Amino acid sequence: MKKTKIAVIGCGTIATSQHIPAYARNERAEIKYLVDIRQEQAVKLAEKYNVPHTAADYKTILDDPEVEAVSICTPNGTHAEIAIACLNAGKHVLCEKPAAINIEEVREMQAAAERTGRMLNIGVVNRFNTAVNKIKELIDAGELGNVYHIYCSFRAHRSIPGLGGQFTTKALSGGGVLIDWGVHFLDLIFYATGQPKVRTVSGAIYNEMAKNMKDYAYVDMWAGPPNYEGTNDVEDFVTGLVRTEGPTISLNGAWAQNIGESAMFVEFLGDKAGIKLQYGGDFKIYSGKDGTLYETSPSFAKQDMFYEEIDSFLESISTMTKNRAHIDNALITSEVMDALYRSAAEGREVQL
Known part of the structure; x- marks a missing residue:
């Protein structure tokens, strides 16, 4: 098999946790370059995974005809530039979520993929999650009846990542908890429900918990430690309502809140049955028949969603067929996030 x-x-x-190990395990792929501005990090990983080349600048790989595809795992603000350059150089691209920091950049990426005829996939990995696909199958089969509303919660207790760094600097990240966590929840909802056409979007965002960064007490700070000389100009809380031609969707998300509990779940409400999915975990089905209420906890073997995402990307390159994570299929998520930010900024409902 040609790799x-x-x-x-x-x-x-x-x-390091997902893309590199998944490619290394896949017999379809061979990693030729690891690229990072921190050369010591790239060299260390290259030694671990027997990768022959490293580079500090992604432009190094653009003129190498052997490199057919790239994974972009850089900060959000660099996604569009790198993706478009790689597409223009004839490379297929898998770009981590979010696609880019705003909808204009996302559409430029989509146009570059169309123009060059290369594959552009986005890291909407929940589309390859076994539980999410089981739920999609149940919805498609009509087991929930009319799915009229979906509620999602992605809330944590005082867990702003890397305060003062790239995650909390809008120019680098594009936003806060919505673009970081909300992207996954919204995308799995649109995927599971067949991507109903969106009519209107209304949202509000807040940056409350670390307005004075030095006074912010926290229980977790992944991507830390805090940089008190840095910037915090993104939302730590978001709420919103999305009206579609199918179900309405409501959401609440928080990197940090003064409630000492995490709440990471999605609820699908149908007139025949409802489903509550614990994000990244299992789900329960609630239904009733002949005056009796039922609660079902399905059990099934789970696939490694990151491996499946990588394998599907490699398959799409081989067959030149757009898969479920192609930019054309994932664009709706970026459009809705952009509309939520616009609605919050303008204080009004936004039409799509």
Whole structure:
């Protein structure tokens, strides 16, 4: 089997924990380059995974005809530039979520993929999650009846990531908890429900918990430690309502809140049955028949969703077929997030 030669651009947490190991395990792929501005990080990983080349600048790989595809695992603000450059160089692209920091950049990426005829997939990994696909099958089969509303919660207790760093600097990240966590919840909802056309979006965002960064007490700070000389100009809380031609969708998300409990779940409400999915975990089905109420806890073997995402990307390159994570299929999530931010900024409901 001919192996697709890969460059992984950005060797941070998502690359080291998911992308690099998944490519290394897949017989379709061979990693030729690891790219990171921190050369010592790239060299260390190259030694671990027997990768022959490292580079500090992604432009190094653009003129290498052997490199057919790239994974982009860099900060949000660099996604569009790197993706478009790689597409223009004839490379297929898997870009981590969010696609970019605003909808204009996302559409430029989509246009570049169309123009060059290369595949552009987004890291909407829940589309490859076994539980999410089981739920989609149940909805498609009509087991829930009319799915009229979906509620999602992605809330944590005082867990702003890397306060003062790239996650809390809008110019680098594009936003806070919505673009970081909400992207996954919204995308799995649209995927599971067949991507109903969106009519209106209304949202509000708040930056309350660390307005004075030095006074912010926390229980967790992944991507830390805090940089008190840095910037915090993104939301730590978001709420919103999305009206579609199918169900309405409501959401509440918080990196940090003064409630000492996490709440990470999605509820699908149908007139025949409802489902509550614990994010990243199992789900329960609630239904009733002949005056009796039922609660069902399905049990099933779970696939590694990151491996499946990578394998599907490699398959789409081989067949030149757009898969479920292609930019054309994932665009709706970026459009809705952009509309939520616009609604919050303008204090009004936004039509799509």
